[in-house]
Amino acid sequence: MKSREVHLNAYLKGDPRPENYSIVETDVPAPGKGEVTVRNHYISVDPYMRGRMSGIRTYVGPFEIGKVMEGGAVGEVVESQYDGLKPGDFVNSMFGWREAYTAPGDGLQKIDVSQLPPQAYLGIAGLTGMTAYVGIKRIIGLKEGETMWMSAGAGAVGSAGIQFAKAMGANVIATAGGREKCDFVKSIGADAVVDYKAESDLTAAIQAAAPKGIDAYFENVGGTHFTAALNTLKQYGRIAACGMIQRYNDAQPAAITDNLTFIVGKSLRIQGFIVTDHFDMMGDFIKELSGWMAAGKITPAETVIEGIENAPDAFMGLFSGRNTGKMLVKI
Amino acid sequence: MKSREVHLNAYLKGDPRPENYSIVETDVPAPGKGEVTVRNHYISVDPYMRGRMSGIRTYVGPFEIGKVMEGGAVGEVVESQYDGLKPGDFVNSMFGWREAYTAPGDGLQKIDVSQLPPQAYLGIAGLTGMTAYVGIKRIIGLKEGETMWMSAGAGAVGSAGIQFAKAMGANVIATAGGREKCDFVKSIGADAVVDYKAESDLTAAIQAAAPKGIDAYFENVGGTHFTAALNTLKQYGRIAACGMIQRYNDAQPAAITDNLTFIVGKSLRIQGFIVTDHFDMMGDFIKELSGWMAAGKITPAETVIEGIENAPDAFMGLFSGRNTGKMLVKI
Numbered sequence: 277m278k279s280r281e282v283h284l285n286a287y288l289k290g291d292p293r294p295e296n297y298s299i300v301e302t303d304v305p306a307p308g309k310g311e312v313t314v315r316n317h318y319i320s321v322d323p324y325m326r327g328r329m330s331g332i333r334t335y336v337g338p339f340e341i342g343k344v345m346e347g348g349a350v351g352e353v354v355e356s357q358y359d360g361l362k363p364g365d366f367v368n369s370m371f372g373w374r375e376a377y378t379a380p381g382d383g384l385q386k387i388d389v390s391q392l393p394p395q396a397y398l399g400i401a402g403l404t405g406m407t408a409y410v411g412i413k414r415i416i417g418l419k420e421g422e423t424m425w426m427s428a429g430a431g432a433v434g435s436a437g438i439q440f441a442k443a444m445g446a447n448v449i450a451t452a453g454g455r456e457k458c459d460f461v462k463s464i465g466a467d468a469v470v471d472y473k474a475e476s477d478l479t480a481a482i483q484a485a486a487p488k489g490i491d492a493y494f495e496n497v498g499g500t501h502f503t504a505a506l507n508t509l510k511q512y513g514r515i516a517a518c519g520m521i522q523r524y525n526d527a528q529p530a531a532i533t534d535n536l537t538f539i540v541g542k543s544l545r546i547q548g549f550i551v552t553d554h555f556d557m558m559g560d561f562i563k564e565l566s567g568w569m570a571a572g573k574i575t576p577a578e579t580v581i582e583g584i585e586n587a588p589d590a591f592m593g594l595f596s597g598r599n600t601g602k603m604l605v606k607i
Numbered sequence: 608m609k610s611r612e613v614h615l616n617a618y619l620k621g622d623p624r625p626e627n628y629s630i631v632e633t634d635v636p637a638p639g640k641g642e643v644t645v646r647n648h649y650i651s652v653d654p655y656m657r658g659r660m661s662g663i664r665t666y667v668g669p670f671e672i673g674k675v676m677e678g679g680a681v682g683e684v685v686e687s688q689y690d691g692l693k694p695g696d697f698v699n700s701m702f703g704w705r706e707a708y709t710a711p712g713d714g715l716q717k718i719d720v721s722q723l724p725p726q727a728y729l730g731i732a733g734l735t736g737m738t739a740y741v742g743i744k745r746i747i748g749l750k751e752g753e754t755m756w757m758s759a760g761a762g763a764v765g766s767a768g769i770q771f772a773k774a775m776g777a778n779v780i781a782t783a784g785g786r787e788k789c790d791f792v793k794s795i796g797a798d799a800v801v802d803y804k805a806e807s808d809l810t811a812a813i814q815a816a817a818p819k820g821i822d823a824y825f826e827n828v829g830g831t832h833f834t835a836a837l838n839t840l841k842q843y844g845r846i847a848a849c850g851m852i853q854r855y856n857d858a859q860p861a862a863i864t865d866n867l868t869f870i871v872g873k874s875l876r877i878q879g880f881i882v883t884d885h886f887d888m889m890g891d892f893i894k895e896l897s898g899w900m901a902a903g904k905i906t907p908a909e910t911v912i913e914g915i916e917n918a919p920d921a922f923m924g925l926f927s928g929r930n931t932g933k934m935l936v937k938i
Contacts, residue, residue, distance in 0.1 A: 327872065498867060517870045536829060539848045539879040541658065546877040548870040 277304040277313065280584050281344040281374035287331030291595070296329070297588040300344075304376045307357040313378045314367055316351035319584070319605045320398040321591040322432070323496075323521045347372040348403060350387065350394040351607075361386060366394050368402070373587050375607050399602035400436050400576040401565060407551040408437035408494075409561045411516035412444070414554060415547050416492040420445035423486050425505065428496035429466060430457035431594075432602035433518060435577045437494055438466050443568045449485045451478075451501065453597050460600045464575055478504040489513075498522045506538040517548040521595065577601025608635040608644065611915050612675040612705035618662030622926070627660070628919040635707045638688040644709045645698055647682035650915070650936045651729040652922040653763070654827075654852045677703040679734060681718065681725040682938075692717060697725045699733070704918050706938050730933035731767050731907040732896060738882040739768035739825075740892045742847035743775070745885060746878050747823040751776035754817050756836065759827035760797060761788035763933035764849060766908045768825055769797050774899045780816045782809075782832065784928050791931045795906055809835040820844075829853045837869040848879040852926065908932025 283298045307313050324336075325347060331338045339345050349372060353365045358381025361367065367384040371377050387397045399405060411433075412418045424441050428434040429450030441448045442465045450466040452458050453473040461469045468485040475481040482490070482504050491513055493505035498520025505515060538544060568574050579599035581590040587605045594603055614629045638644050655667075656678060662669045670676050680703060684696045689712025692698065698715040702708050718728045730736060742764075743749045755772050759765040760781030772779045773796045781797040783789050784804040792800045799816040806812040813821070813835050822844055824836035829851025836846060869875060899905050910930035912921040918936045925934055 495871075499865070502867060520868045520871055534830070536833060537851045539877060540826075540851055540881075541879070543879045543881055543884065544877075545879070546870060546875075548872070548874045548876070550871075550874055553874065 277376060278302070279304045279374050279376040281372075282584065282587050283342055284329055284339045284345055286341060287338065288326075288329045292326070292329065292588070292592050294588060294592075299585050302374075305378050307355050307378050310358050310380055310382070311378055312353050312358050312361050312367075312381045312384070313355040313376065314351040314369070314371075314384070315354050315376045316349045316374065316607045317366075318350050318395040318398055318580075319373055319587060319607065320348035320402075320404075321587060321594060321603050321605060322347065322404075323519055323594050325591065326521075326595075344371075345373045346370050348398050349374075350397055351376070352394075356381065358382070368397050373584065373605075375584050395578065395580075395602075395604055396576055398604060399432060399578055400574065401562070403551055404432045404602055405436045405440075405565065406554075406558065406561050407518060408433045408440055409565070410549060410551055410554040410557055411494055411518050412437055412441055412492075413560075414557060415516035415549050416494070416514045418444060418446050418492055421447070422491040423447040423449065423488070424492040424494060425482060425486070425490045425508070426450045426466070426494045426496075427501050427505075428452070428519075428521065429461040429469065430597075430600045431496060432599070434494070434496060435461070435464055435601045439464055439574050440568070442466075443573045447486075449482070449490070451482075451497075457597070457600055460577070464577065472501070479507040482508045492516070494518065496521060503535055506535050506544070509538070509542060509544055511542050513542060513544050515544065515546040517546060578604050580604050580606050582606045608707060609633070610635045610705050610707040612703075613915065613918050614673055615660055615670050615676055617672060618669065619657075619660045623657070623660065623919070623923050625919060625923075630916050633705075636709050638686055638709050641689050641711055641713070642709055643684050643689050643692050643698075643712045643715070644686040644707065645682040645700070645702075645715070646685050646707045647680045647705065647938045648697075649681050649726040649729055649911075650704055650918060650938065651679035651733075651735075652918060652925060652934050652936060653678065653735075654850055654925050656922065657852075657926075675703050675705050677701050679703075679729050680705075681728050682707070683725075687712065689713070699728050704915065704936075706915050726909065726911075726933075726935055727907055729935060730763060730909055731905065732893070734882055735763045735933055736767045736771075736896065737885075737889065737892050738849060739764045739771055740896070741880060741882055741885040741888055742825055742849050743768055743772055743823075744891075745888060746847035746880050747825070747845045749775060749777050749823055752778070753822040754778040754780065754819070755823040755825060756813060756817070756821045756839070757781045757797070757825045757827075758832050758836075759783070759850075759852065760792040760800070761928075761931045762827060763930070765825070765827060766792070766795055766932045770795055770905050771899070773797075774904045778817075780813070780821070782813075782828075788928070788931055791908070795908065803832070810838040813839045823847070825849065827852060834866055837866050837875070840869070840873060840875055842873050844873060844875050846875065846877040848877060909935050911935050911937050913937045 328339045430452040449468040451472045458469045470481045489510040493515045495517040496519045499522040578601045659670045761783040780799040781792045782803045789800045801812045820841040824846045826848040827850045830853040
């Protein structure tokens with residue numbers, strides 16, 4: 277069996293471009309003892325991958341040049357020499373941007389596709405949803421009746437987090453870029469939406485949407501959003517810093533206006549986090565999410581691009597905001 | 608009895624200047640029933656007071672224009688109509704920048720001057736020391752063997768914090784401005800000292816002093832110090848944000864280099880705090896401090912300016928770094 281896969285050609289500075297990636301065709305070996313061959317149905321492209329393309333070690337190491345890029349993928353077992361999986365079963369892996377692969381069966385997570393479509397395990401019921409849940413529940417510690425600002429509200433984590441925060445009884449204001457995305461954010465339950473592309477003064481716009489201030493800010497963007505959050509947070513406000521996508525492609529650090537003294541003046545707490553440090557919450561997450569889904573409180577949202585050859589394009593689209601909800605590549 | 612006191616003439620923008628303050632002579636009434644008259648021996652001038660001179664409400668309200676400025680002071684009871692205090696007793700009050708006052712006795716804290724000099728209650732054994740303790744013990748949660756960077760190491764909170772962190776078994780690097788202050792910081796136990804005025808690249812200097820990185824940063828300065836801290840903190844690093852004195856006198860926010868993405872990439876926790884929210888730790892603090900002092904681990908450090916008429920000058924000196932240790936005005 278043949279499989280096409282995506283390789284990184286060199287570490288990046290600045291915006292990712294098509295020439296940074298190669299599509300390479302490889303042979304998929306037949307499974308040996310204990311192995312299975314899987315044909316992927318969906319792969320996940322995520323903003324955090326930009327960090328791994330820089331060659332710098334942060335919370336995960338860099339991608340290897342000239343090898344397939346790792347990342348979440350769901351697929352169907354097509355051949356098995358492993359007792360725990362049979363053809364037709366669906367599995368979740370981190371084997372990344374490729375059409376098919378052969379791997380030991382005991383390293384794969386079997387998923388139940390009777391209640392949810394397979395790609396939900398890359399989105400609302402996967403690391404994306406879990407990231408929103410950890411940020412809101414543990415890092416912020418959001419309480420019923422509080423007001424939270426979700427940035428990048430039309431994105432994968434943002435659209436999940438808006439719905440989770442509403443399900444927890446909070447008041448949610450969200451930012452998104454452009455009319456279409458703002459309409460989407462409204463449709464999934466945000467109490468107020470600010471189109472940051474239409475506002476020259478983001479602080480004033482957030483203050484208008486939340487006249488009493490915000491208790492918490494879920495950070496996916498950075499830059500001017502972060503500055504506006506410090507301006508509008510109440511005393512003892514909390515920030516869950518999940519990502520700062522506005523900065524990931526900057527070859528040089530930018531200068532921003534320094535209002536950091538609000539950290540002292542308002543006794544703010546700002547905490548960066550990575551979902552993989554909080555897997556102890558997985559059981560709680562699945563249980564609470566199942567309840568919300570059964571009650572009809574959650575609408576999974578996704579943008580689907582077709583074909584492995586378009587995976588780099590889908591990834592680059594994350595930075596120009598081409599997705600509403602989770603960005604997926606369908607194989 | 609007459610008392611001279613210091614009034615604020617108008618709310619400030621930018622650097623405090625002598626013309627912002629007036630020295631006013633008033634009559635101190637004889638004590639009524641339940642009251643005492645106190646002659647102050649020392650008053651405290653502190654960086655946080657700059658915020659109260661701006662007319663903006665942060666964690667404490669602004670000073671009142673044309674009234675005596677509030678603040679910590681220790682003095683001796685000279686006349687008493689209150690059963691709990693007699694002439695010769697020493698008390699701690701927040702009645703501020705004046706030579707003497709009459710007030711209800713039950714609002715004053717009697718202090719024990721048999722073991723410590725009265726002014727220690729404005730410094731190492733008072734809110735200053737407590738601030739350092741809360742920041743290190745609760746906000747950072749410093750552990751034995753970890754490396755902490757104390758900024759403004761020659762200052763009141765800094766010099767207390769260096770000694771507390773050493774007593775807790777940590778490795779401490781400190782920054783201070785100029786040879787004399789750096790020598791002082793070394794003399795109270797810092798393992799390494801960086802003269803930030805002599806370094807053009809503070810990040811490189813901190814990296815040289817702590818080649819494996821720092822686990823924690825105690826923030827008193829802001830600006831370039833904060834930037835260098837984000838650069839040098841290890842994964843899961845913590846910042847206790849106590850003050851950002853470099854910024855307090857800025858009439859306009861400054862632009863700084865944005866390396867805030869490290870908050871995400873290194874899962875950092877940054878927390879602003881004000882000591883008055885943590886008075887539940889007072890008992891632990893006094894107990895632990897007494898043990899350290901009995902073991903000879905602590906050297907209280909202070910800079911003393913004489914005369915109430917020089918209180919504004921002493922206050923302004925905080926921002927040009929004229930103090931080592933706690934800045935006090937002796938009456």
